[in-house]
Amino acid sequence: MPPFAARKDRFRALAGPSGLSVASQAIGVAQLFGLLWRYGPSNATDAYFYLFNLGSLPVQILVVGVFYPMLLTQSRVSRRGALWFAVGAPLCAVTAVVAGGVWLALSGRVDGEIPLIIALAAVNALVQSLVWYRAVAAEAGGTAHWIASVALPANALAALIVLVPWGSSTNTVVAMISCLVIGNAGLLAVMLRFDVGGPVVRNLPTVPAARQRGHWWFLAKSGTSYGGLMVVQSISLTLPPSVLTILSIPMKIVGAVAATFVNALMPRLVHQDTDSPQAAFRFLRQVVVILGSLGAFGALATKIVAPEHTVPAVIVWLWLIASAAGAVAQRLAFRFLPPSFSRITIAVVPVIVVGVMVSTQWAGFGLVALLCAYALVDAATSFLLLLSLKDRRMSLLTGGLTMSLVAIWVASL
Structure with a gap:
């Protein structure tokens, strides 16, 4: 052809x-x-x-x-x-x-x-x-x-x-x-x-x-990740009514954007017969550029129109990039890393949940800290997986996102 x-x-x-x-x-x-x-x-x-x-x-x-x-x-x-x-x-x-x-x-x-x-x-x-x-x-x-x-x-x-x-x-x-x-x-x-x-x-x-053990690693990873996030949501119910609803807005936006770019295209790049991660690596770089530009524009527009929401807008900007990187990295890890590699990311969410629980003792605990917690799950996970997949450039980027989100979280308390 x-x-x-x-x-x-x-x-x-x-x-x-x-x-x-x-x-x-x-x-x-x-x-x-x-x-x-x-x-x-x-x-x-x-x-x-x-x-x-x-x-x-x-x-x-x-x-x-x-x-x-x-x-x-x-x-x-x-x-x-x-x-x-x-x-x-x-x-x-x-x-x-x-x-x-x-x-x-x-x-x-x-x-x-x-x-x-x-x-x-x-x-x-x-x-x-x-x-x-x-x-x-x-x-x-x-x-x-x-x-x-x-x-x-x-x-x-x-x-x-x-x-x-x-x-x-x-x-x-x-x-x-x-x-x-x-x-x-x-x-x-x-x-x-x-x-x-x-x-x-x-x-x-x-x-x-014979001797199949991979499902236990996958179950441990997904169980701690998603289960831990539900613990964070349960904690948010102790805050004034409607906080969970407000938190759900950026969650929905980030999930929608990441799904639009990743879920629609990744099955063509990573599936049962894929033998190389290079096409997915190239796709990830293109997505990062697109989402980074869109997020920066959104944060700038928020600063001009509603400056009181600038910090949440910046968090969402970083989260957009981290979410897409995490989605791509997860699929690559499923295909090209042994199931036991899941152990390197199992501790991410429990550490973040403990951080949220400790943060509730500060008067400044609220929406910003919760947004950072959610974004950190994607940022830290993608950093560890991309590092294991030997994508140094993207692991450096996601490592920077992780440190930035931690700094915003601490500064908000």
């Missing part, structure tokens, strides 16, 4: 997932602002973000953090093991939401329609975990379309429904979660119809590799 034709085909292959990812993430951000613009943050929005994140926790730990890398490693998970993830992740998701409801009750946050929000969040967590399971299986096989659009139907319905004046923040949250359930259920039905991820699972070995 002529070089121009090859480049054209490659562009088309990447443009489709990129467009889906951009649409999904943009609608997700619009949904967030649509939820807040009419009634503002409230106890109901705090409950929604907390329970939604809890419901996503088993997906991140088990499906993304363990199942996905075990599809990429040489000693792959067996079909029976894959079935365990298909059943275990949804059950754990529902359990996590119920546990979150108990914590909300103990914190005095359950009133009015909050029990209904808890019930709907549990149903959504169940369906969402099944959708992610199939999308991740397809991603491991090199198909990026499903993971790029995994949240698109649910986010689109929810973004439309929040435009309706429901009379209160609580009613709006109930309507929005209901649409998330409908959107995810519809996508799951389509996935079942087209057997998304099915061929990848059926091609797995019937018997697991």
Whole structure:
């Protein structure tokens, strides 16, 4: 095939997932602002973000953090093991939401329609975990379309429904979660119809590799990482109401931008048959330049328009770069480093959680410290992984990001 034709085909292959990812993430951000613009943050929005994140926790730990890398490693998970993830992740998701409801009750946050929000969040967590399971299986096989659009139907319905004046923040949250359930259920039905991820699972070995230990390393890493972040969110519930909602805004923006650039394109660069990390390294440098420029522009614009929010804007700028670097580094590590290398990043989140707990003793503890804590997870993790992958230039950059975030955190107390 002529070089121009090859480049054209490659562009088309990447443009489709990129467009889906951009649409999904943009609608997700619009949904967030649509939820807040009419009634503002409230106890109901705090409950929604907390329970939604809890419901996503088993997906991140088990499906993304363990199942996905075990599809990429040489000693792959067996079909029976894959079935365990298909059943275990949804059950754990529902359990996590119920546990979150108990914590909300103990914190005095359950009133009015909050029990209904808890019930709907549990149903959504169940369906969402099944959708992610199939999308991740397809991603491991090199198909990026499903993971790029995994949240698109649910986010689109929810973004439309929040435009309706429901009379209160609580009613709006109930309507929005209901649409998330409908959107995810519809996508799951389509996935079942087209057997998304099915061929990848059926091609797995019937018997697991002898002396397979990788899943324990992946589980330890993802469990401490995502579990520790939920501890930080639980601590944020001890602050005045709506702090968690405000914290969720930059979290959503950073996650959306990173997913747009990384989730849509990385499955084409790192999958079960990838034999070199060089294409992903080049991609990482391009993403860093783009996100660094966008973040710098955003921080400068914030300083001009709303100078009181300059520090959070700078943190988000650094976080954008760290998040993209971490996402790329994680996938490269799954493919090119042995599972035992996960041990070098296991301590990152526990150290940060301890730092948050200690910081609560200072009067200045608040949103800035929490933002730094979240950003540090990506910055420190990407630094350690890129150092192990021998990418000295990017490890130097992420090391600088780590030190900068620590300095901002300490200065805010």
